[in-house]
Each structure stands twice: as C-alpha cells, then as structure tokens.
Amino acid sequence: xxxxxxxxxxxxxxxxxxxxxxxxxxxxxxxxxxxxxxxxxxxxxxxxxxxxxxxxxxxxxxxxxxxxxxxxxxxxxxxxxxxxxxxxxxxxxxxxxxxxxxxxxxxxxxxxxxxxxxxxxxxxxxxxxxxxxxxxxxxxxxxxxxxxxxxxxxxxxxxxxxxxxxxxxxxxxxxxxxxxxxxxxxxxxxxxxxxx
Numbered sequence: 037x038x039x040x041x042x043x044x045x046x047x048x049x050x051x052x053x054x055x056x057x058x059x060x061x062x063x064x065x066x067x068x069x070x071x072x073x074x075x076x077x078x079x080x081x082x083x084x085x086x087x088x089x090x091x092x093x094x095x096x097x098x099x100x101x102x103x104x105x106x107x108x109x110x111x112x113x114x115x116x117x118x119x120x121x122x123x124x125x126x127x128x129x130x131x132x133x134x135x136x137x138x139x140x141x142x143x144x145x146x147x148x149x150x151x152x153x154x155x156x157x158x159x160x161x162x163x164x165x166x167x168x169x170x171x172x173x174x175x176x177x178x179x180x181x182x183x184x185x186x187x188x189x190x191x192x193x194x195x196x197x198x199x200x201x202x203x204x205x206x207x208x209x210x211x212x213x214x215x216x217x218x219x220x221x222x223x224x225x226x227x228x229x230x231x232x
C-alpha cells in the first residue's frame with residue numbers, strides 16, 4: 037500500500053483514533069520497559085498519530101519529541117494536542133533528516149510498510165539513533181503480507197518476522213534488550229534495542 041493511500045485511510049478515522057487512544061494505556065507498559073534503558077533528550081515518534089499518551093509520557097520524562105505520520109489529519113490533531121511539538125506529514129521510507137535521536141518509538145506503525153521496506157527502514161531507524169540510543173517498535177511475529185478489513189476499509193500489513201527483525205537490528209549494531217509477544221495469542225511483538 038502506498039503511503040499516500042494509507043494516510044488517506046487514517047485521515048478518515050483520525051477523530052475516532054484520537055478519542056480512543058489519547059488517554060488509553062495501550063502500549064504504555066511497553067514504553068515504560070524501553071524507558072528504563074533510555075537517557076538523553078531527543079525522541080522521535082514514527083507513526084505518531086494524533087499524539088496523546090506516548091508523547092505526553094516522553095515529554096514528562098524530559099524528551100523533546102518530533103513526530104511523523106503519513107496521515108495529514110492525524111498530524112493536524114497532534115498539533116492541536118501538542119502545539120509546542122514538531123510534527124511532520126512524512127513517510128519514514130523517504131523522510132530525511134540530519135537530526136539524531138536518543139529515543140525512537142514506532143508503535144504499531146511500521147507493520148503497514150511494504151514488506152520490502154522493513155529492512156531498509158530498520159536500518160534507517162538504527163542510523164538515526166545517537167550512541168546508546170534506544171529503539172522500541174512493534175511488529176507481527178509471522179513473516180509475510182496480508183490485508184484486513186477494519187473500519188469498513190482494507191488495511192495492509194506485513195512483517196519480516198521475529199528472526200528477520202532481530203537480524204536487522206543486530207546487523208545494524210544494536211543490542212536486543214527486551215523482546216515480548218505482549219498480546220499472546222495475538223501475533224503482536226515488540227522489541228527494545230540499544231545502540232552500543
């Protein structure tokens with residue numbers, strides 16, 4: 037699925053997403069695990085959506101946060117929720133920046149990437165980390181691609197699986213700090229890795 041098309045799908049549900057996730061606890065225990073390994077001041081939220089709980093937590097921990105998302109409407113709401121935060125309508129596959137970050141989170145976002153872009157994007161995220169920087173992201177534990185019906189629309193998902201993700205992280209100089217199938221029996225995995 038092309039990023040523009042995905043962004044338009046999320047544009048349609050942005051208000052619903054905001055109302056459901058702004059103050060939820062979804063992903064917060066996992067974020068707390070990652071933050072135990074983190075230090076520094078700069079953070080990047082890839083697929084930040086409308087902002088809310090994750091950005092607030094990072095800011096409460098002293099991070100200056102940058103958020104990117106392919107949905108223009110999600111970013112509009114994020115700007116309303118966090119007027120002093122930098123947000124960009126961008127595709128992580130093509131986004132370029134000279135900045136480095138001490139902490140990067142991609143919660144339930146990169147599993148929408150075309151499967152051939154997983155390894156290059158993991159490489160990019162690793163390259164965007166400062167030394168000792170921490171990366172946390174979620175993915176599916178089964179290798180392959182599929183489409184699911186959600187909110188009366190079709191959404192594309194893909195994954196290079198657990199071994200593919202771990203290999204990509206290790207080959208880019210990161211050390212795995214934590215991996216968990218956190219919604220078992222759902223095929224949802226998150227990993228925390230640190231650049232050393």
